Amino acid sequence: MRSESAASRPATCYLCGSPKTRLLIANQTYSFQSCASCGFRMEDPLPSPRDDDELYGDEFYRERGLEVGLDEQNPIMRRLIAERLRLLTELNGSPGTLLDIGAGTGLFVEASTRAGWRALGIETSAAATRIAARIGTSSVRHGRLEDVSFEEKFDVVTLWDVLEHLADPRATLRRIRELLNDGGLVAVSLPNVAGLKARALGLRWRYYRREFGHVSHFSPETLAILLEQAGFDPVQVRTSGAFNLGKPFHLDPVDVVTKHRVLARLQSMADGAVGRVGLGEDLRVIARRSNT
Ligand SMILES: [Zn+2]
Numbered sequence: 001m002r003s004e005s006a007a008s009r010p011a012t013c014y015l016c017g018s019p020k021t022r023l024l025i026a027n028q029t030y031s032f033q034s035c036a037s038c039g040f041r042m043e044d045p046l047p048s049p050r051d052d053d054e055l056y057g058d059e060f061y062r063e064r065g066l067e068v069g070l071d072e073q074n075p076i077m078r079r080l081i082a083e084r085l086r087l088l089t090e091l092n093g094s095p096g097t098l099l100d101i102g103a104g105t106g107l108f109v110e111a112s113t114r115a116g117w118r119a120l121g122i123e124t125s126a127a128a129t130r131i132a133a134r135i136g137t138s139s140v141r142h143g144r145l146e147d148v149s150f151e152e153k154f155d156v157v158t159l160w161d162v163l164e165h166l167a168d169p170r171a172t173l174r175r176i177r178e179l180l181n182d183g184g185l186v187a188v189s190l191p192n193v194a195g196l197k198a199r200a201l202g203l204r205w206r207y208y209r210r211e212f213g214h215v216s217h218f219s220p221e222t223l224a225i226l227l228e229q230a231g232f233d234p235v236q237v238r239t240s241g242a243f244n245l246g247k248p249f250h251l252d253p254v255d256v257v258t259k260h261r262v263l264a265r266l267q268s269m270a271d272g273a274v275g276r277v278g279l280g281e282d283l284r285v286i287a288r289r290s291n292t
Pocket residue numbers: 013014015016017018035036037038039040
């Protein structure tokens with residue numbers, strides 16, 4: 001379902017305002033526009049707001065086996081969380097106050113708390129909030145960022161795989177800027193539309209599929225533009241992860257890391273080489289709140 005007003009407005013680029021957009025994908029359920037000026041890709045018209053509780057209900061988490069606490073997570077997930085925390089602690093100088101937006105079942109909040117951060121999460125799915133309380137942390141609040149007020153400001157706000165779902169990501173980043181202390185950091189991760197996989201697969205790249213609910217697709221360049229527009233200076237841009245070398249051998253990615261050392265080492269080297277030139281599948285940007 002699309003709203004009439006959205007459908008009738010001219011397609012200008014959300015990011016740079018250019019009218020030079022072209023239709024990238026058009027099918028019966030959705031269409032994506034691509035901007036000839038800045039390269040930004042966004043669904044247009046936007047889907048009407050869906051009920052997140054319906055989309056991310058108990059079944060979503062049960063079917064995917066996500067009702068599992070931090071200690072029972074697979075090593076890939078635990079390593080990812082630990083690496084993110086280590087980096088943020090280093091950039092912040094020490095553990096401080098942290099808000100995780102789209103906290104899901106609270107794994108990052110739980111890990112942050114254990115590492116000495118005063119951490120809080122917010123999450124739009126009531127089911128995820130309930131699961132969080134059951135498997136580890138009661139510090140995940142149910143609600144939307146725009147509806148929740150906070151008693152204190154934060155040193156760090158994290159958006160792990162969240163920004164690409166939002167209809168107005170710039171407005172969310174501006175709100176985050178208000179919630180941050182001077183010099184505070186925002187951390188964003190999302191799939192890299194300029195990565196090797198996206199380039200090789202073209203419109204068959206998995207994240208164009210409706211089931212992921214991604215309404216926009218960022219590259220390192222377009223994400224940096226958005227952050228600057230919202231009052232942030234990027235301090236670290238990183239892409240990583242492009243290969244699944246276990247796939248031809250029908251190996252689970254977790255088994256590659258835990259049981260097949262040579263393959264894991266090869267994969268790590270290949271990923272590192274591709275990531276260093278900005279072609280990794282996962283894009284992560286850390287940005288600091290600017291003073292102006
Ligand atoms: Zn543009």
